[in-house]
Amino acid sequence: MEHMGIEKERLHFSWISSAEATKFAHVAKEVTDSVRSIEPNEKLVKQLD
Amino acid sequence: MNKRTERIRELASNLLKEGTVEMVIGFGRGTTPMATRPDIARTPEDVEKLVWNSNCSLNLANYLTDRKGQIGIIAKGCDSRNIVNHIVENKILREQLYIIGVPCTGMVDKVRLAALCDEEILEYTEDGEGSITLKTASGKKEAAKEDYLKPNCATCMHRNPVIYDDLAADLVDEPEIEDQFADVKAIEAMAPKEKWDYFDDLVNECIRCYACRNACPLCFCPTCFVDESGPQWVGKGQSETDVKTFHFLRAYHCAGRCTDCGACVEACPMDINVRAFTRKLVKDSLEIYDWEAGLDMEKRPPLDTFNPNDPDDFIK
Secondary structure, X not given: OXXXXXXXXXXXXXXXXXXXXXXXXXXXXXXXHHHHOOOOOOOOOXXXX | OOHHHHHHHHHHHHHHHHOOOOEEEEEEEOOOOOOEXXXXXXXXXXXXXXXXOOOOOOOHHHHOOOOOOOEEEEEOHHHHHHHHHHHHOOOOOHHHEEEEXXXXXXXXXXXXXXXXXXXXXXXXXXXXXXXEEEEEOOEEXXXXXXXXXOHHHHOOOOOOOXXXXXXXXXXXXXOOOOOOOHHHHHHHOOOHHHHHHHHHHHHOOXXXXXXXXXXXXXXXXXXOOOOOOOOOOOOOOOOHHHHHHHHHHHHHHXXXXXXXXXXXXXXXXXXXXXXXXXXXHHHHHHHHHOOOOOOOOOOOOHHHOOOOOOOOOOEO
């Protein structure tokens, strides 16, 4: 994904068990913060008429 | 007629006469100079149509998929690696095949050769020693084959077939390539926007004819995801997003399987370097899993196995 030009800020991989609510919340916050830090995505977007 | 063609015809003719195989899949003459096409010889007389030269760039493993009966097939290094892939992926049985291996010295880049001449090329000949002669209406042009190899042949380190039952020529020396991934590294060094623009530019001319997919021996799904209509994964038009989705996803499907044979590039009517998509995956397979596709019939591909030591640094 990074190779095709998707910013690394948008790419996150994590392993979270269903019992790890705190970790999930933490990772979700990290992801949104990191995506907000860059410009809005215009790649692989298609406008349907 | 060159020695390899002669020997291929002799071996193929014997196989058909003895009844060892029902057909021999090879290359026949194309309709224009510098072109060959996949062809099948079914009788000993048929073998006269088989040829071998430096334009046999397509991958014959593509014509083996789910075929029944006993089959003879001509295989250069990359074809043989895709035959191994086919065997590993249960698309053909080893026992069905009689492989005539052809040690390869590389195929030529037609686009660059054509650019050498101002006019249409009327005849293409090679002496088998590395010299090519192109004839046009007003004269002749000589070229050294070595200088006009296809990019994937120039970085190829598996010229000899990996599996074969007979050989049409002596094995050749495998070259040592210092940096076989210089092209991928150049893209890796780019900023995200540059990378995006690079691939934008690359597929700009794509007409979605799917010749790359059809020529690819890995693309044997009964229904390709682009042809699927329920659900329709990707639009059928020329929207930039759809074109890119096709190319990126097709490349992913080839991860750990691509042998970098270059059939996709060879088939492209718009001369798009389709390999630019799969090359990164070839590099990653080698660096992450120490894996090169199609070298061993006994090993399962990396994406088909799990090992507790598989690298997982990217998972946070």
